[in-house]
Amino acid sequence: MKVNGTHFRSIWRDEATGVVRIIDQRRLPYRFEIATLSSPDEFAAAIRDMWVRGAPLIGATAAFGVAAQMSRNASDASLDEVCTILNGTRPTAINLRWALDRCRSALSPLAPEKRADAAWTLAQDISDEDTEINRQIGLHGLELIRETAASKPAGEAVRILTHCNAGWLATVDWGTATSPVYHAHDAGLNVHVWVDETRPRNQGALTAWELGQHGVPHNYIVDNAGGHLMQHEQVDMVITGTDRTTAQGDVCNKIGTYLKALAARDNGVPFYVALPSPTIDWTVTDGITGIPIEERSGLETSHIQGLNKAGDLTAVQVTPQGTGVGNPAFDVTPNRLVTGLITERGVCEASARALAGLFPEHAG
Ligand code: MRU
Numbered sequence: 242m243k244v245n246g247t248h249f250r251s252i253w254r255d256e257a258t259g260v261v262r263i264i265d266q267r268r269l270p271y272r273f274e275i276a277t278l279s280s281p282d283e284f285a286a287a288i289r290d291m292w293v294r295g296a297p298l299i300g301a302t303a304a305f306g307v308a309a310q311m312s313r314n315a316s317d318a319s320l321d322e323v324c325t326i327l328n329g330t331r332p333t334a335i336n337l338r339w340a341l342d343r344c345r346s347a348l349s350p351l352a353p354e355k356r357a358d359a360a361w362t363l364a365q366d367i368s369d370e371d372t373e374i375n376r377q378i379g380l381h382g383l384e385l386i387r388e389t390a391a392s393k394p395a396g397e398a399v400r401i402l403t404h405c406n407a408g409w410l411a412t413v414d415w416g417t418a419t420s421p422v423y424h425a426h427d428a429g430l431n432v433h434v435w436v437d438e439t440r441p442r443n444q445g446a447l448t449a450w451e452l453g454q455h456g457v458p459h460n461y462i463v464d465n466a467g468g469h470l471m472q473h474e475q476v477d478m479v480i481t482g483t484d485r486t487t488a489q490g491d492v493c494n495k496i497g498t499y500l501k502a503l504a505a506r507d508n509g510v511p512f513y514v515a516l517p518s519p520t521i522d523w524t525v526t527d528g529i530t531g532i533p534i535e536e537r538s539g540l541e542t543s544h545i546q547g548l549n550k551a552g553d554l555t556a557v558q559v560t561p562q563g564t565g566v567g568n569p570a571f572d573v574t575p576n577r578l579v580t581g582l583i584t585e586r587g588v589c590e591a592s593a594r595a596l597a598g599l600f601p602e603h604a605g
Pocket of ligand 1 (some may be wrong): 411416482485
């Protein structure tokens with residue numbers, strides 16, 4: 242996608258130097274900065290401390306981290322070590338384990354001197370595949386938006402509510418939940434996005450920045466506004482992303498997603514989840530008991546970051562001194578609340594049968 246008219250992916254290998262570059266999301270939306278990653282510890286910090294974030298991008302970053310390490314030391318011990326370090330960074334997004342499993346099974350059988358080239362190719366493949374998957378999700382989601390537009394008075398905007406940032410910054414390109422929006426906007430449909438702030442880390446600001454760069458009309462709202470807007474018929478559909486979806490279609494996504502799904506059900510608003518297949522955890526059925534939920538630092542809850550009047554990035558405390566805080570980063574929306582899953586192979590209901598039908602190679 243474009244930043245000030247220039248095309249960027251959220252992660253790439255610099256052709257001239259061979260190093261890996263990322264957009265450093267800690268500074269966005271205020272400053273656009275690019276960072277370089279080299280050692281396993283740097284890749285691990287980038288994932289854990291959210292220089293990069295979003296399930297698909299976490300997976301791609303891990304694959305590039307393995308490749309960078311294979312260029313330094315391609316022994317069995319080194320492959321084991323880098324996979325262990327990276328796998329320990331964030332527990333919820335399944336794409337991390339998916340990418341590392343893929344690296345391990347492709348690289349382990351190779352002689353060490355062949356591993357570096359193979360690992361770079363694999364990381365690039367994972368990135369390219371993510372981009373294509375998200376493009377396909379966009380095309381399938383576009384049809385849903387088209388249908389909604391056709392059911393409204395001519396020219397009226399289709400109003401889509403989204404939570405967190407499931408945009409191109411959270412993937413390698415296009416985004417998942419935002420891809421249908423970008424495709425609809427590019428096709429000339431009138432779309433408007435309600436952007437949930439998404440406390441505590443305010444990933445909604447990243448979504449607002451992306452949409453602004455692409456020229457998509459949007460409004461930033463506090464997390465508690467969604468139910469009210471739905472009651473007053475201001476939302477035509479909800480589209481969110483997912484960090485891990487189970488074999489029966491339970492959806493784990495950024496904290497607060499479940500409450501949006503409840504409000505959507507109560508108000509008859511369709512609730513869609515954009516789901517790239519690497520985000521399906523075929524080993525888990527019940528998302529509420531089976532998915533580990535990341536508990537992040539309480540500082541993210543007790544403090545909030547933004548620009549002060551002088552334009553400096555500042556964190557301020559919002560809680561009384563000494564107040565205990567909690568910070569569960571994700572929640573699970575049971576499949577019964579999900580209207581449909583928008584995958585790269587089409588839209589299906591959130592059920593074991595429908596997912597197995599679309600992805601028969603994983604059935605059973
Ligand atoms: O904690 P984050 O910012 O990594 O959480 C991101 C989300 O919850 C996204 O909605 C999800 O990863 C889908 S990204 C296409």
